[in-house]
Amino acid sequence: MINDSKSINNPKMKNSLKMKNSIKVKNINCKKCSCGLCCTKIKDFGVTIGKTEILKDINLHIHCGDLTAIIGANGAGKSTLLKALLGGIPHSGNITFVDGNKKLARKLKMGYVPQKLDFDYSSPVSVLDIFSATLNTRPVWFSISKDARKKALESLSLVDGEYLIDKRLGVLSGGELQRVLLALALQPIPDILLLDEPVSGIDQNGLKLFYKTVSNLRKNYDLSIILVSHDLHLVSQYADRIAFINNKTIECCGTAEEVFSNEKVIDVFGVDWNKVMVNENEKDDE
Amino acid sequence: MSLWYNLVDFLLPFEWAHYVFMKNALLGVLLVTPMFGLLGTMVVNNKMAFFADALGHSALTGIAIGVILGITNPIWSMLAFSLMLAVVIIKVKNVNTSSTDTIIGVFASTAVALGVVILSFRGGFTKYSVYLIGDLLSISKIDLLILPIIFIIVIFIWSIAFNKLLLVSVNQLLARSRGINVDFYEYLFTITVAVIVTISIQWVGVLIISSMLVLPAAAARNISSNIRQYHVYSVAIALISGVAGLILSYFLGSASGATMVLIASMFFGITFFMKLKLYS
Numbered sequence: 211m212i213n214d215s216k217s218i219n220n221p222k223m224k225n226s227l228k229m230k231n232s233i234k235v236k237n238i239n240c241k242k243c244s245c246g247l248c249c250t251k252i253k254d255f256g257v258t259i260g261k262t263e264i265l266k267d268i269n270l271h272i273h274c275g276d277l278t279a280i281i282g283a284n285g286a287g288k289s290t291l292l293k294a295l296l297g298g299i300p301h302s303g304n305i306t307f308v309d310g311n312k313k314l315a316r317k318l319k320m321g322y323v324p325q326k327l328d329f330d331y332s333s334p335v336s337v338l339d340i341f342s343a344t345l346n347t348r349p350v351w352f353s354i355s356k357d358a359r360k361k362a363l364e365s366l367s368l369v370d371g372e373y374l375i376d377k378r379l380g381v382l383s384g385g386e387l388q389r390v391l392l393a394l395a396l397q398p399i400p401d402i403l404l405l406d407e408p409v410s411g412i413d414q415n416g417l418k419l420f421y422k423t424v425s426n427l428r429k430n431y432d433l434s435i436i437l438v439s440h441d442l443h444l445v446s447q448y449a450d451r452i453a454f455i456n457n458k459t460i461e462c463c464g465t466a467e468e469v470f471s472n473e474k475v476i477d478v479f480g481v482d483w484n485k486v487m488v489n490e491n492e493k494d495d496e
Numbered sequence: 497m498s499l500w501y502n503l504v505d506f507l508l509p510f511e512w513a514h515y516v517f518m519k520n521a522l523l524g525v526l527l528v529t530p531m532f533g534l535l536g537t538m539v540v541n542n543k544m545a546f547f548a549d550a551l552g553h554s555a556l557t558g559i560a561i562g563v564i565l566g567i568t569n570p571i572w573s574m575l576a577f578s579l580m581l582a583v584v585i586i587k588v589k590n591v592n593t594s595s596t597d598t599i600i601g602v603f604a605s606t607a608v609a610l611g612v613v614i615l616s617f618r619g620g621f622t623k624y625s626v627y628l629i630g631d632l633l634s635i636s637k638i639d640l641l642i643l644p645i646i647f648i649i650v651i652f653i654w655s656i657a658f659n660k661l662l663l664v665s666v667n668q669l670l671a672r673s674r675g676i677n678v679d680f681y682e683y684l685f686t687i688t689v690a691v692i693v694t695i696s697i698q699w700v701g702v703l704i705i706s707s708m709l710v711l712p713a714a715a716a717r718n719i720s721s722n723i724r725q726y727h728v729y730s731v732a733i734a735l736i737s738g739v740a741g742l743i744l745s746y747f748l749g750s751a752s753g754a755t756m757v758l759i760a761s762m763f764f765g766i767t768f769f770m771k772l773k774l775y776s
Contacts, residue, residue, distance in 0.1 A: 298669050322673035329665045333541045336722035340666060343659035344674060350659055351537075351727040378721055379666075391670075404673070 249273045250318070250402050250434055254303035257287070257294045264290050267459050268303070272402065275432040277424070279445040281469075282455035283478050288438045289325070291455070292404050295436075296322055307401055318402060321395030323388065325406040331380040337390050338362055338375050344394060365393040369423050385416025389423065396427065405437040417441065421448050442479065446470065454478075497637065512746045517633045521752065524635040524699060525738040527643045529708075529756075531650050531692050533734030536713030537726050538658075538685060542665050545710045546597055547585065550604030551690055552705035554581045555697045556611030559627060564614065574694050581607060582690040586682060630701030632742065632752040646695070653688055661685055662723070700753035708753070711760035712737065718767035719774070733763045 255268035265287045272278050280288050294301040307318040329335075341362035342354045359375070366372045369389040374382065382390065395403060405424070412420070425448055428435055439445045445452060446466040453463040454475050462472045469475055504519045512518055539548055558574030567573055585603055589596050615624050626634075663671040664681050671678050693705055700708055716729035741756025748755065 293669060296669050296673050298672055320673045322670055324667045324670050326667075328667050329541050330543055332717065334717050334720040334722060334726045335541075335662070335666070339662070339723040343662045347656070347659065349655050350662060350723045351534075352655070353724070376722075394670075395673075 249308055251306045251308070252295070252303070253306070255291075255294070255305070256302040257290055257299060258302075259299065263458060265294070265301075265455075265458050270436075270453060270460065270463070272434045272436065274434050275428060276450045277428055277435045277437060277448060278451045278453060279437045279439050279449035280453050280455060281439060281442065281445060281475075286455045287458065288455055289406060292322075292406055292436070292438055295404060296320060319398070319400045321400030321403040323391045323395050323403070323405045327379065327387075333378075333380065335379050336375075337366075337377055337379065337382075340379065340390075340394060341365070341375075341397070345397065361397060362393075365397040366390070368396055368427065369393045370419075383416065384412040385420060388412060388416070388420050392420070392423065396431075399431055400433070402434040402436065405435060407437065407439045407441065417444060424448070442470075442481075497640070512743060517635075518742075518746065520635050520637070520640060521632045521742055522739070523640055524632065524643060525742050525756075526735070527640075527647050528692075528696055528699070529712075529734040529738035530731050531647060532696075532708045533712045533716075533731035534650065534654055534727065535689055535692060536709045536711075536734070537716070537723075537730050538661060538665065539689060539709050540713040540717060544689075545706060546600050547686075548689065548693060548709045549706035550585070550600045550607070551578050551582065551693045552697060552702050553604050554578055554607035554611070555627065555694055555702055555705075556615065556624075557607045558611075558694070559624060560611045560614035571695065571698070574697065575691065577607075578690045578694045579687060582686045583683065586686055590679075627697060628702050629704075629751045630697065630699050630753040632699040632745075635699055642695075646691070650688060650692065653684065657681060657684060700756075701751070704753055704757045707757045707760070708734075711757065711764055715760065715764040715767045718764070718771040729767075733760060737763060 250272040252268060252270040252272070255270075256266040257264045268291065270278065280291065282288050290299070293299050295305065305318065338354060338359060339350050342348075342358040343350050345361055346355060346358050348355060362375060363372055366375060369392050371386065371389045371393055374386055374390055379387065379390075392405075421444055424435065424437075427433060437445075437449065439449075449466065451464060452466055452469040453460045454469055454472065455461070456474055456478060461474055462469055500523055501516070501519055504513050504522065513522070539545065555574045555578060558577035559570045561577055562570030562573030565573060581603060585600060588599050588603075612621070615621050660671070660676050660681050661684075663674060663676060664678050668678050671681075689709070693709065696708070697705055712734035713726075713730045715733050716726050720726040720729050737756050737760040741759045742752050744750075744759070745752035745755040
């Protein structure tokens with residue numbers, strides 16, 4: 211096992227790892243994807259829990275390589291939408307996925323990066339344990355195969371997190387945990403990646419690093435990404451499209467400029483983000 | 497069985513190991529405590545200590561129902577009742593978002609009260625008080641034939657389902673995104689715990705059954721940094737406290753279950769200070 215980690219530090223090995231990754235990229239027909247041939251369609255999506263209608267008439271069209279951010283006030287139903295997409299709560303409407311060859315999809319492979327973990331953070335569960343539990347059927351308490359360790363390191367290298375592999379989940383900082391969960395969602399590379407941004411616990415630098423990683427991955431793998439976010443600033447920098455959820459549905463969808471100049475959006479967030487951005491750009495210029 | 501008796505005579509030429517009831521109890525301990533060690537790891541991870549306690553206490557109602565129905569061996573009515581309670585608690589928990597602790601508390605106290613009322617009807621509670629503290633020495637030959645089967649089943653479940661259980665406990669939606677049937681594994685685990693707790697009650701006792709489940713794992717997590725260590729320490733602590741508790745209770749003439757729990761809590765104290773030293 212020590213040999214393994216040494217060989218990863220060896221630059222030659224690193225290159226060969228990258229090579230492997232690029233081969234994978236070819237396998238998922240990336241070139242076809244990037245011209246928008248493969249896409250995920252969310253159609254007439256709605257969620258009703260008990261007698262309360264939470265979401266209705268959600269229609270979204272997500273192309274490969276697009277980062278779609280979902281914004282909205284607290285309690286607007288952003289996280290509920292993610293939950294429903296993952297099948298955690300029943301919903302109406304449907305999701306279809308069409309791949310590059312216009313074939314109506316095989317089952318959609320979803321990657322999910324949760325906002326937080328459900329369990330006790332002081333548990334002795336290491337990063338490697340989680341990877342091994344996801345990738346292997348061999349029980350983690352019995353032993354962990356070298357193969358699982360290699361795969362985990364491979365995934366972690368995508369998020370610059372190789373050094374985290376033997377740490378306990380509980381001792382990771384918010385940003386580190388987020389990157390580990392991202393790496394986990396990328397093994398295997400999904401068709402669509404759902405990100406639930408944490409409300410608190412990550413410092414600004416951590417968030418920036420996280421977004422940078424996501425942004426790079428999107429380019430390299432042509433991932434479709436849906437991001438639930440609370441940070442309008444980062445959203446305006448990184449999202450291709452923004453969907454604004456209000457009154458149970460998507461009230462406005464488009465580029466950052468379009469959405470942020472929408473009156474309802476200004477009303478909910480209390481700021482005209484276009485102006486803020488312009489001001490900041492001027493500051494940067496100075 | 498005679499093989500086991502000969503083995504004990506050969507390996508443990510002590511006075512206490514001379515009696516058949518001690519040999520039986522020793523075998524029982526060697527089979528039951530590792531299961532507690534294994535399942536305990538996940539019980540503690542999922543913060544289900546209180547749930548285990550509730551299951552143990554509800555056994556009283558199970559016994560009471562058995563008495564009403566005139567069943568000679570109350571184990572079946574206990575099993576049926578605790579399984580029902582486990583399923584109901586999960587159902588209510590999943591529907592209702594309010595605190596799980598409160599829900600479990602409501603069910604547990606109702607079950608205990610109902611059991612005590614029925615059993616103490618016309619003042620006959622004392623003959624059931626054996627269930628409160630348990631009697632490991634009462635372990636029978638039939639029990640010793642059933643236990644290995646349960647032992648193998650638990651190891652089997654733990655081998656094929658553990659990875660999935662771990663993901664479910666880390667984050668349910670994450671597990672779902674991996675195509676794991678979250679509900680199935682939640683029920684599987686809870687039911688397994690319910691079965692082990694219920695069949696062990698006659699030997700360990702209602703009052704301390706949950707400590708047997710929680711203490712070894714709680715002690716182990718103080719000093720482990722991954723799942724493998726967690727399991728090894730937890731099972732080892734459970735086994736050592738089990739055997740040591742049995743032997744000590746022989747010499748003290750105390751209740752064996754409670755003696756085991758005391759030793760396990762000593763382990764918790766030791767590992768707790770080890771942890772303070774490790775991280776300071």
